[in-house]
Each structure stands twice: as C-alpha cells, then as structure tokens.
Amino acid sequence: MPGRYQFSMPERRSRDGWFRIGSIDITTTALLVILNIASMFWYAFDKASQTNLIFYGAGVRAGDVWRIFTWPLYARPTVWVAITLVFFWFVGHIVEERIGRGRYTILLATMTILPALLVTLLQLEPDVGVDGLNLLALALLVVYALDNPSATAWFGIPIWVFAAVYVGLMVLQYIGDGAYEALLMGLLVIVVALVGARQCGMLEQLDFIPRMGGGRTKRPSQPKPRKGGQTVVSGPWEGSTPTHSPLEEHELNLLLDKISEQGIDALSKPEKARLNELSKKLRGR
Numbered sequence: 001m002p003g004r005y006q007f008s009m010p011e012r013r014s015r016d017g018w019f020r021i022g023s024i025d026i027t028t029t030a031l032l033v034i035l036n037i038a039s040m041f042w043y044a045f046d047k048a049s050q051t052n053l054i055f056y057g058a059g060v061r062a063g064d065v066w067r068i069f070t071w072p073l074y075a076r077p078t079v080w081v082a083i084t085l086v087f088f089w090f091v092g093h094i095v096e097e098r099i100g101r102g103r104y105t106i107l108l109a110t111m112t113i114l115p116a117l118l119v120t121l122l123q124l125e126p127d128v129g130v131d132g133l134n135l136l137a138l139a140l141l142v143v144y145a146l147d148n149p150s151a152t153a154w155f156g157i158p159i160w161v162f163a164a165v166y167v168g169l170m171v172l173q174y175i176g177d178g179a180y181e182a183l184l185m186g187l188l189v190i191v192v193a194l195v196g197a198r199q200c201g202m203l204e205q206l207d208f209i210p211r212m213g214g215g216r217t218k219r220p221s222q223p224k225p226r227k228g229g230q231t232v233v234s235g236p237w238e239g240s241t242p243t244h245s246p247l248e249e250h251e252l253n254l255l256l257d258k259i260s261e262q263g264i265d266a267l268s269k270p271e272k273a274r275l276n277e278l279s280k281k282l283r284g285r
Helices: 028-045 047-053 057-061 067-073 079-099 101-122 134-147 159-177 180-199 246-262 269-282
Strands: 019-021 024-026
Touching: 024 028, 028 047, 028 067, 028 079, 028 101, 047 067, 057 067, 057 101, 067 101, 079 101, 079 134, 101 134, 101 180, 134 159, 134 180, 159 180, 246 269
Parallel strands: none
Antiparallel strands: 019 024
C-alpha cells in the first residue's frame, strides 16, 4: 500500500523568539549575534566611529554614557570573533530556553550595565577598554557548567573544566597586560551572571548564592509549537515528575534537529542508540 511505510520527518524545533524572519526565530541571543555581524560591516566601512561602542571608564566619566550599554556590540571581523559568536549562539540559547526570553534579556542587560557602572565609579587604571560578546559568553558558560556539573564536551572532558580554563586564561592575560579595569569587569560580569541565574531558577545546588524572596523559581513554560506543526517530544510523561535532566532533553533536541536537517541516515549507530535511549527515558519507560 503506497505511503504505508513512509518516514515522517520531525519538524525542526522552534525557539521562543520575539518574532520571526523567514524560518529563523529571532531570540535575544540571535538578535545579539545579528547585531555583532552588522558591527563587523561597520568596522569595515568606518572603523574610527565604531570604536565609540567600546567601554572605557574614563570615556563614560567624560560624558560617553552610551558606552555602558554598547560594549557587547563591538565586533571586529576576525576568526576568533566569529568563533565567539558561534559559541555564544550555542550556550546563550541553552540558558535562554531554560529561564525564558524575558528573564534572559533582563539577565544579559544586568550583566552588561551593572559591572560597567561599578568599574566606572572605581576609576581603575590603566583604562584599556572592554568590548565584545566574549565576556558575556564566558559568563554564560560558567553558569551552564555549574548548573550541569556532570555535562561533558569533547573527549568526555567535563564542561566545567573548559569554563575553569577559560576563566584562568582571562585572568592571566589581564594580569600580564596590567589591565586591571578589564579584569575586574570580567569577574563582575561572571558574578552578576551567577547571582542573576540563581534568581531565575538555575544553580539550585549553589546554596551560598542568596536568592531574593526565597523558594524555588518557577520554570518558564515550553515554547508553543508552530502553527500546523507537530510537537516533537510529547507523551504520557506530561504533567508527571520528570525523569530526565535538562541536558538530556537538550541532547535529544540536537539529535532531532540533525534528523530534520539531514535525514535519519545521517545519524551514526551510537547516535541512533542514544536517540532510542533518550526517547524511552523521556516517556518514562
């Protein structure tokens, strides 16, 4: 019978974006990446004016107040900046989907503005400037690593190890350069990210970080499925106590995205076995 054994491809998982451009959901993370790409073109056509985005404590004290807000938008067209954008896209969306776009936007704004204000008031020297998404990306990596201490990356190395090495390299670089304003800025961004993420329901195990109001923060509801689309993961486990971790759910979503884009045959045997294992676990079997 024709069509009886046809394989139905799962629809690509949609994100909880503010709006959509074509098939792309414009989340806060996506918007920052797009603005940084636009900043690269700005650099190519008018490098001198683009430097007005960079944060300098002395510049803010001289009247350039906008620098407190614009420093994450400065981007030079280099390979390392491109890698940072890809990395920020990945880890930023993980955190954004975990706490919800509204609270995530507030968290990023606080990470951007509050450290810059404090550094401006302290008037540290030398004033070498701070720019780019690298500090925000690093802080989000630290948040994700501490929220998922068992998560691993390449070669089975725990993600918290990568976060620790990244922070250590930043500290050593800034100390070697005598960039104490930039060093303090980086550390403050991480601290603000940790405190803010805990207020949003993450980092449950870090009891030493105070939570305003006490109690657990309610997690945001899942994004609504696209109109006319299908829910990729649904079943009898809805409304029951979850038996899976956020990392396992994210891993399943990555496998489903790969199937949606490249087909089921794109999965390796271990990936197919892992997909079957995660699907059963999510169903509570």
